[in-house]
Amino acid sequence: xxxxxxxxxxxxxxxxxxxxxxxxxxxxxxxxxxxxxxxxxxxxxxxxxxxxxxxxxxxxxxxxxxxxxxxxxxxxxxxxxxxxxxxxxxxxxxxxxxxxxxxxxxxxxxxxxx
Amino acid sequence: xxxxxxxxxxxxxxxxxxxxxxxxxxxxxxxxxxxxxxxxxxxxxxxxxxxxxxxxxxxxxxxxxxxxxxxxxxxxxxxxxxxxxxxxxxxxxxxxxxxxxxxxxxxxxxx
Numbered sequence: 001x002x003x004x005x006x007x008x009x010x011x012x013x014x015x016x017x018x019x020x021x022x023x024x025x026x027x028x029x030x031x032x033x034x035x036x037x038x039x040x041x042x043x044x045x046x047x048x049x050x051x052x053x054x055x056x057x058x059x060x061x062x063x064x065x066x067x068x069x070x071x072x073x074x075x076x077x078x079x080x081x082x083x084x085x086x087x088x089x090x091x092x093x094x095x096x097x098x099x100x101x102x103x104x105x106x107x108x109x110x111x112x113x114x
Numbered sequence: 115x116x117x118x119x120x121x122x123x124x125x126x127x128x129x130x131x132x133x134x135x136x137x138x139x140x141x142x143x144x145x146x147x148x149x150x151x152x153x154x155x156x157x158x159x160x161x162x163x164x165x166x167x168x169x170x171x172x173x174x175x176x177x178x179x180x181x182x183x184x185x186x187x188x189x190x191x192x193x194x195x196x197x198x199x200x201x202x203x204x205x206x207x208x209x210x211x212x213x214x215x216x217x218x219x220x221x222x223x224x225x
Contacts (some may be wrong), residue, residue, distance in 0.1 A: 032192060032211075036213075036214075036216075041123070043204050043216030043217050043218050044117070044204070046214070046215075048211065089156065093211065101172070102214055104157040104158075105156060106131045106154065106155060106156035
């Protein structure tokens with residue numbers, strides 16, 4: 001049973017527009033979330049995180065929103081650039097312990113068209 | 115800067131071969147991980163280690179083993195490679211609740 005879900009395998013947007021990547025989770029005890037970005041033939045790199053004590057965290061063009069009641073978070077990229085084209089993974093430490101591990105979603109492939 | 119180094123970017127092996135994937139981190143992290151990434155399946159945890167000589171199974175350990183003889187080095191072993199182990203293998207490390215740092219990955223093809 002997947003605890004962290006990214007239901008859109010792909011997303012395509014025009015350069016300059018907003019990209020919104022979504023992530024849902026099943027356990028309300030999750031309290032920390034991370035987004036990773038992965039280019040082909042490279043390892044994922046950390047992008048941005050959010051703690052459950054916040055509902056928003058912003059870093060430049062990237063903003064993550066957390067809706068605890070809906071068990072939903074989203075990553076907004078504004079404005080989108082062609083270099084943002086990558087696979088984005090949502091992740092969280094499991095609430096049942098073993099916080100050394102991260103549970104990952106299956107990823108969303110973002111394509112930003114020039 | 116933080117560095118996780120995987121020894122090979124690309125590997126081609128034959129079915130039945132024993133395969134070693136090596137990973138070294140220079141951050142003195144206690145925790146190290148091996149993931150594989152497959153299209154449509156995301157990142158799946160194979161094994162992880164929280165200390166030297168300590169290991170725990172992840173979600174898909176079958177067909178794999180690991181070795182952590184030194185803190186900085188974590189090896190993934192395919193005892194008898196099979197075609198369904200063709201994948202991108204990613205090593206990662208972290209300290210406590212800090213974020214995960216990944217290596218560049220090894221694309222393994224088993225023919």
